[in-house]
Amino acid sequence: MMAMPGLSDPSAVRDTDEGLAISGLKKRFGALEVLDGFCVKVPRNGFTVLIGPSGCGKSTLFDVLTGVVTKDDGRICWLGEEVEHLGHHAAYMQQKDLLLPWLSLMDNALLPETVVGRTDRRVENRAQDLFARLGLKGFERYRPHQVSGGMRQRCALVRTLMFEHELVLLDEPLSALDAITRMSLQSLLLLLQVEFGRTMLMITHDVEEALLLADELVVLSPSPMRVTKQITLKQPKPRRISDPGLVRLKEHILETLKGDMCNGQA
Amino acid sequence: MGRLRIIPIVTVTALLLLWEAACRVMEVPDFILPAPSGIIHTCFTQAPLLLRHAGVTAGEIVLGISLALIMAVPLAILMFAHPAVEKALAPFLVASQAIPVFALAPLFVVWLGYGIASKVLMAAIIIFFPITVSLLEGFKHCGKEYATLFRLMGSGFWKTMRLLYWPWALPQFFSGLKVGVTVATIGAVIGEWVGAQQGLGYLMIQSNARLRVDLVFAAIVWLTGMGLCLWWFVGYLERRIITWK
Numbered sequence: 001m002m003a004m005p006g007l008s009d010p011s012a013v014r015d016t017d018e019g020l021a022i023s024g025l026k027k028r029f030g031a032l033e034v035l036d037g038f039c040v041k042v043p044r045n046g047f048t049v050l051i052g053p054s055g056c057g058k059s060t061l062f063d064v065l066t067g068v069v070t071k072d073d074g075r076i077c078w079l080g081e082e083v084e085h086l087g088h089h090a091a092y093m094q095q096k097d098l099l100l101p102w103l104s105l106m107d108n109a110l111l112p113e114t115v116v117g118r119t120d121r122r123v124e125n126r127a128q129d130l131f132a133r134l135g136l137k138g139f140e141r142y143r144p145h146q147v148s149g150g151m152r153q154r155c156a157l158v159r160t161l162m163f164e165h166e167l168v169l170l171d172e173p174l175s176a177l178d179a180i181t182r183m184s185l186q187s188l189l190l191l192l193q194v195e196f197g198r199t200m201l202m203i204t205h206d207v208e209e210a211l212l213l214a215d216e217l218v219v220l221s222p223s224p225m226r227v228t229k230q231i232t233l234k235q236p237k238p239r240r241i242s243d244p245g246l247v248r249l250k251e252h253i254l255e256t257l258k259g260d261m262c263n264g265q266a
Numbered sequence: 267m268g269r270l271r272i273i274p275i276v277t278v279t280a281l282l283l284l285w286e287a288a289c290r291v292m293e294v295p296d297f298i299l300p301a302p303s304g305i306i307h308t309c310f311t312q313a314p315l316l317l318r319h320a321g322v323t324a325g326e327i328v329l330g331i332s333l334a335l336i337m338a339v340p341l342a343i344l345m346f347a348h349p350a351v352e353k354a355l356a357p358f359l360v361a362s363q364a365i366p367v368f369a370l371a372p373l374f375v376v377w378l379g380y381g382i383a384s385k386v387l388m389a390a391i392i393i394f395f396p397i398t399v400s401l402l403e404g405f406k407h408c409g410k411e412y413a414t415l416f417r418l419m420g421s422g423f424w425k426t427m428r429l430l431y432w433p434w435a436l437p438q439f440f441s442g443l444k445v446g447v448t449v450a451t452i453g454a455v456i457g458e459w460v461g462a463q464q465g466l467g468y469l470m471i472q473s474n475a476r477l478r479v480d481l482v483f484a485a486i487v488w489l490t491g492m493g494l495c496l497w498w499f500v501g502y503l504e505r506r507i508i509t510w511k
Contacts, residue, residue: 068414092418098411101510102433115419115429143510163419 018080019044019199020167025074027064034060036224038074042216047193047200049210052220053257058203061225062171066092078167091163095172097156099144105151106131106140109158123162130158134188150181154188161192168193170202174209186212190237207253211246212239219253221260229256297477308480309487315469320488322465326382326454327496330389331447338394342401346431347423352402362395368456375461385457385465392453393446400442404435437511440504447496451489 020042027035034057042048052058063069065076067085075082078089091112099108109127113119131137134154144152153173160168170189174182186209193200204210210217211233219229231249239246282302288294289301296304309316345352371388378384408431416426458467466485473481 066414066418068410087418088420090418092415094411096409096411098409098415100412100430100433102508111429112419115416115421115425145510 019046019078020086020201021075021077022065023075023077025061025064025076026072027060027069028072029060033224035064035071035074038225038227040218040227040230042199042201044079044199045197046215047190047202047213048216048218049202049204049214050218050220051204051207051210051253051257052225053222053260054205056220056222057225058220059171062092062169062203065169066090086167086169089165090167090169091160091165092169093156093160093171093173095176097144097149097152099152099155099159101144104141104143105136105147105155108144108155109162111159112162112164127158127162130161134158148181150177150185153177153181153185157185157188157192161196161198166197167199167201170200172203172205175204175206182209187238189213194237207250207257208241210253211250212237212241217253219256228260229253297479300480300483304480305483305487308484312481312484316466316484316488319464319466319469319485320492322382323385323451323454323458323467323489324492326385326457326465327389327447327450327492329382329386330450330454331393333386333390334394334397334446334450337390338397338401342398342405343427345398345402346405359395359399362391367392367453371456371460374457380461380463382465384460385454385462388457389450389453393450396449397439397442397446400438401435404438405431407438408434437504437508440500440508444497444500444504447500448493451493451496455489 018041022041023039025035025038026033038057038061040050050058050061060069064071065086067087071085076085077083078086083089099105100111103111106127107114109131110119110123113123128140131140134157136151136154136158139147139151144155147155153176157173173189174185177185189200190213192198202213214231214233217229217231217233218227219231220226221228233249235243235245241247241250286301286303289299294301300308341355345355367388370391371384374384374387378387412430412434413426416430421429454465455467455470458465459471462468466489470482470485473479473485
């Protein structure tokens with residue numbers, strides 16, 4: 001099992017180690033060049049958010065990263081080591097909660113441990129603790145269909161954190177939720193990222209969500225996908241979306257995205 | 267709701283009374299069409315005889331279902347794991363649905379004799395394919411994202427099968443099995459018609475030849491009862507196992 005620096009040592013949270021480095025990534029589907037030499041750097045222990053218009057290739061990028069599809073070319077380096085994909089190095093959370101309907105919330109959360117055959121007292125305590133922290137206490141034995149969408153997604157978040165991986169890939173994990181639930185889950189994500197010192201890479205097309213969560217904000221343009229802007233946000237968290245600096249940044253990002261859309265259509 | 271529940275009871279009772287009345291008024295002879303009262307009478311007076319034959323038929327059905335499951339489950343998993351196997355077997359699956367399997371019954375008797383083996387095989391063959399297909403469809407119905415999730419957790423094929431695909435396919439499996447058990451009854455009886463020394467199907471043929479139509483009907487009543495019991499039992503298992511719907 002991989003060591004998890006940062007988990008025990010809180011001073012390492014803002015470590016500037018090289019985390020995930022993607023360079024020259026290529027993927028084409030027939031005549032469609034979705035990724036053509038895509039490059040991005042994701043600092044370790046940071047919260048990096050990729051934002052771009054729908055259909056720009058974000059999902060393909062995650063498919064390549066998780067090994068659902070194989071890349072045509074390019075390098076994926078995690079902690080300075082080249083890997084084929086991140087399948088064995090990353091936890092993955094998606095828009096759908098992907099809970100198994102026949103398992104209780106607790107058994108769903110323990111699934112990563114069940115699969116590797118390592119459910120002991122310590123693991124269960126950890127899950128119990130996360131349940132309490134995420135407001136799921138008392139619902140351990142409920143089935144997914146008996147609880148709300150927000151609770152299901154929180155349970156999926158516990159499951160994601162039960163993976164013993166430092167890197168967490170988040171594919172629009174909150175976009176299916178209502179505004180209020182999303183807000184509470186955003187603060188939870190922040191809290192957990194700081195506390196567990198995980199490296200987060202999230203896809204979203206919600207600009208405000210990106211501004212609230214990101215240490216590194218990467219703006220993408222479509223066909224083929226490119227990084228048009230990479231912004232480091234120094235503002236302390238938790239942030240308020242009404243912060244004048246963020247409001248200006250939001251305008252700026254929306255302009256950039258709009259400009260890319262026009263260029264893309266031309 | 268209470269009123270709606272009574273409706274089927276009323277219609278069935280009305281039909282039975284009409285049947286009874288028609289037989290009595292028109293003085294239909296018993297060897298053409300016995301009245302319901304006569305059939306019920308026979309059901310009880312001939313109970314030991316019926317029970318003996320019903321036991322044989324029930325055994326054939328249960329063995330047939332077991333045999334079908336033993337063949338269907340591994341085959342469905344194999345076809346799911348290797349698409350090439352599925353492609354190779356697809357023509358047989360389609361053909362098996364198109365060929366009237368009843369037409370094979372005389373051959374089974376030739377090959378396997380008058381004992382219960384030919385009937386067990388008949389029942390098994392009839393329900394084997396619906397169960398295989400429903401299980402395979404159930405496996406395929408599982409979302410690709412779930413498979414990705416399990417792969418990321420480091421789960422191999424058998425572990426994923428046990429923890430994900432199998433429970434996922436259970437609802438489809440049970441709907442296939444429910445259809446299957448009722449059809450298995452038909453399979454066993456057809457097998458007995460073609461050539462047997464015991465069983466409810468054999469009893470029906472024998473009684474028909476002796477113009478004991480009341481006994482034919484009594485056998486049908488018993489068969490129906492057995493089919494319903496099986497159907498109910500599978501439904502009971504389904505409700506006990508699938509508690510998440």
